């Protein structure tokens with residue numbers, strides 16, 4: 001079962017239908033990242049994973065245009081790499097500042 005699903009997912013990205021629906025999604029989003037509004041190189045992302053919802057692979061309502069930065073962030077969260085806690089990030093920034101002021 002697992003292997004079959006994986007194969008299905010890969011075939012979605014290779015199909016002509018995907019190329020067409022991808023363009024439709026970008027056009028709908030005005031060729032801008034829906035998260036940060038960046039234009040330029042965009043990737044079309046499945047809001048709900050194709051692995052879990054293969055029937056939504058070509059569903060425009062399940063697609064969003066993302067810049068590579070926002071897409072990478074979303075993918076990282078999906079595979080379980082949570083973004084750094086804001087408090088920890090603040091602590092890190094503070095440490096960095098200390099290092100530079102001491103030097």
Ligand SMILES: [Zn+2]
Nearest residue numbers: 033036067070
């Ligand atoms: Zn973005």
